[in-house]
Amino acid sequence: MGRAPCCEKSGLKKGPWTPEEDQKLVDYIQKHGYGNWRTLPKNAGLQRCGKSCRLRWTNYLRPDIKRGRFSFEEEETIIQLHGILGNKWSAIAARLPGRTDNEIKNYWNTHIRKRLLRMGIDPVTHAPRLDLLDLSSFVNPCLFNNSSWAQVNLSRLLGIDPPIDPEQLRLAMFPLSSQHQNSNPAPQNFQESQLINQQIQEIPGFTTMASPLVQFPNEAQVCQPNLVDEFPSNPTDLSSSSNSQMSDLASSLKEDYVPFPRYEYNYCSSDQSLIDRSSTNSAFNSHDSYQSFASSSPTAMNSNSTYITASTEDEREISYCSDVLKFELPDLLDVNEFMYCQEPRW
DNA sequence: AACGAACCCAACCGCCCAACG
């Protein structure tokens, strides 16, 4: 049984709002406020559905709406919150004064999402899209075990023939992941991985995650994460987890700092020397766009420092690579607060 | 200049859920 329409469909105007309609709505709300959206259009003399009026007000006419291009800081916030909350646009909007959920959603879909994809980052999981390089199974060592494709393609990518033994690669690539999966990792496995890691380092042009930098020879611009801190779970898991899990997470985040999934993305280019962000900020300091983000402090996102908004998509991409995608909750970010926006139960 | 493709975003749609009688 479908829900009854919120209003009579017939005789009600649809489509773009005219300035006259806008003025009527604004005038009415300024005089009477908004409360009952069903009766509002009739009282305001509008041939519109109440729902349409509400949307128009909340997404466009509200006086505190901030129009115009998203600042770098706002984009950064959106990405970080999206990594935690997923497509909870209203919850994200609650952290961005003046921005509406609709606007953020549109901006995500039209700008950020595409940019992340271009950068080889999965906009859903916020993890590197290694699948683009046929390396997806590396992400999960279990999957890797079952995938000969990864082995073949990685070897092809690296120009290695015969292919590397997948088990050796797995151990080399995922010492941390192995630990992550098993809280009591077998020490010998770790040592073995270190050894194999060292062997693979000797392959020209190839470094593993243990190295501060990774360069993919066939990619003009690839951002590869360094697993800086070991993390308890994938951020996506958080957004899809049960309330109790979210509650637990929020509690743990608030009570004592828990290292969140934190990647450091290094900007790599085929015609540009690698920028080592793990050791020094000097390379970034040479560029104005980078300078304002030179700090790796987790509080940088919400700090009051002056941000120089990158004017081009490319500049923003570079900056994302370097600093934005650190899945680390800033000190000022009270998870409980925006959790409450979603689930006002505690 | 003309045309089609790609992009952008305001607005709509349909579902969900809490409040209420």
Add this chain to the structure above:
DNA sequence: TCGTTGGGCGGTTGGGTTCGT
């Protein structure tokens, strides 16, 4: 307990604009 209602949400659409050829 159940049905109805209002409000809110995320996903989708479609028309206008910009871009590329």
